[in-house]
Amino acid sequence: MVLDQALLAEIWPLFVRASVTTVWISVLSMAIGLALGLLTAVARLSPWRPLRLVARGYVELIRGTPLLVQVYFLYAAAPYYHLTLPPVVSGVTSLSLYVGAYTSEIFRAGITAVHKGQIEAARSLGMSYWQTLRRVTVPIMAALVTPALTNEFTGVLKWSSILSVITVPELTYRAYQVIAESYAPFEALILSGLMYWALTDVVAWGGRVLERRVTRHLR
Amino acid sequence: MAGFADVLPGFDPGVVVESLPVLVRGALVTLQISALGILLAGVLAVPVAFARLSASRAVRALAFLYVDAVRGTPLLIQLYAIFYLPPLVGIDLTPLQSAVLALGLNGGAYTAEILRGGIVALPKGQVESARSLGMTQWQAVRRIVLPQVVGNVLPALTNEAASLLKGSSLISVLAIIELTRAGHQLVGRLLRPLEIYFAVALLYLLVNAAIFWASHALERRLVAHR
Numbered sequence: 333m334v335l336d337q338a339l340l341a342e343i344w345p346l347f348v349r350a351s352v353t354t355v356w357i358s359v360l361s362m363a364i365g366l367a368l369g370l371l372t373a374v375a376r377l378s379p380w381r382p383l384r385l386v387a388r389g390y391v392e393l394i395r396g397t398p399l400l401v402q403v404y405f406l407y408a409a410a411p412y413y414h415l416t417l418p419p420v421v422s423g424v425t426s427l428s429l430y431v432g433a434y435t436s437e438i439f440r441a442g443i444t445a446v447h448k449g450q451i452e453a454a455r456s457l458g459m460s461y462w463q464t465l466r467r468v469t470v471p472i473m474a475a476l477v478t479p480a481l482t483n484e485f486t487g488v489l490k491w492s493s494i495l496s497v498i499t500v501p502e503l504t505y506r507a508y509q510v511i512a513e514s515y516a517p518f519e520a521l522i523l524s525g526l527m528y529w530a531l532t533d534v535v536a537w538g539g540r541v542l543e544r545r546v547t548r549h550l551r
Numbered sequence: 552m553a554g555f556a557d558v559l560p561g562f563d564p565g566v567v568v569e570s571l572p573v574l575v576r577g578a579l580v581t582l583q584i585s586a587l588g589i590l591l592a593g594v595l596a597v598p599v600a601f602a603r604l605s606a607s608r609a610v611r612a613l614a615f616l617y618v619d620a621v622r623g624t625p626l627l628i629q630l631y632a633i634f635y636l637p638p639l640v641g642i643d644l645t646p647l648q649s650a651v652l653a654l655g656l657n658g659g660a661y662t663a664e665i666l667r668g669g670i671v672a673l674p675k676g677q678v679e680s681a682r683s684l685g686m687t688q689w690q691a692v693r694r695i696v697l698p699q700v701v702g703n704v705l706p707a708l709t710n711e712a713a714s715l716l717k718g719s720s721l722i723s724v725l726a727i728i729e730l731t732r733a734g735h736q737l738v739g740r741l742l743r744p745l746e747i748y749f750a751v752a753l754l755y756l757l758v759n760a761a762i763f764w765a766s767h768a769l770e771r772r773l774v775a776h777r
Contacts, residue, residue, distance in 0.1 A: 517635035
């Protein structure tokens with residue numbers, strides 16, 4: 333197996349554009365997923381039982397089924413509700429719902445890990461509710477959830493490859509196109525594989541930098 | 552079934568019943584491939600985990616490269632690679648072999664990292680006492696290290712097994728008729744995505760629950776020696 337340099341030069345710009353799509357889809361899905369995850373985590377700790385049940389049902393359903401099935405389902409079922417979603421919108425929605433369920437578990441662990449005593453101590457020192465939240469609760473939580481959320485973000489970059497099945501023109505979709513049209517699997521997979529590897533390593537590195545910042549108070 | 556009609560207009564439970572035989576057959580293929588993939592992952596993970604902790608720098612680097620490459624790329628790309636690349640060098644694998652190999656190689660890297668964490672966390676005294684009782688290194692690993700490590704990291708291993716089961720849905724792209732592809736084909740034929748994906752999801756949830764149930768049963772057995 334020898335890499336065809338001419339072909340690589342030809343597909344390189346296409347793959348760079350596709351990886352930009354992969355990145356923005358991942359960033360957007362991660363952002364929506366984080367908001368959804370935080371809301372779901374709070375809902376799961378709510379004193380109102382129906383809300384807890386709905387939140388739990390959502391998390392269990394998403395975590396118990398493959399993302400591919402969820403992607404297919406939303407894409408195929410939406411027209412039945414007179415919603416014709418473009419592939420990108422449908423894909424980002426599926427990916428966000430997926431991320432939301434997983435991050436809600438991370439947030440839940442983070443929230444329950446903050447001891448009541450720490451909050452009470454801060455209040456009894458004269459901090460207001462907001463001061464306690466900003467100086468005690470959030471820093472403790474951030475230190476706990478940052479590594480898991482970084483891991484989740486590298487996951488999103490990889491999971492976004494599944495959106496290729498509904499023709500979202502991201503990196504894996506372009507790689508498959510080159511395989512199918514030029515029958516050049518070696519070049520297509522090496523190039524796209526290295527791009528994913530670089531992207532996930534950059535995110536993992538950024539996560540470690542962030543982790544050092546949010547754990548400053550522990551050192 | 553008025554409940555369904557309220558939430559999902561036009562939902563016909565009859566379609567679910569009608570498609571179940573085909574889907575259950577697909578689920579059995581999913582189960583078989585996932586089980587083989589999990590087995591291969593487990594077999595691969597033990598030597599890789601120890602290789603990551605090896606005294607030899609070259610061995611450590613090689614193991615790290617494998618783990619990092621697998622964890623840095625999507626399973627779908629790995630599946631394509633195992634499906635399309637071996638024929639280029641004259642190796643012909645059946646789709647089933649490719650699928651098991653890809654899932655095993657993928658799961659092996661993640662499982663190795665879980666085991667490595669467990670091995671590092673195990674107090675050194677455990678191995679030292681085993682060695683001073685006259686056990687060989689291999690005996691100590693097999694009788695003292697692995698049983699404790701597996702017991703300690705069982706929740707993480709269970710999550711990995713569940714994630715491999717869900718990952719197996721991706722082999723539908725290799726033209727293997729497992730659960731996801733069976734569902735996808737039925738949707739194309741019956742044009743009833745709501746009911747069919749509902750049934751597909753139900754079957755995945757069932758198998759997923761079975762994995763966690765088996766893990767709990769195993770946990771009770773593993774902690775019996777304590």
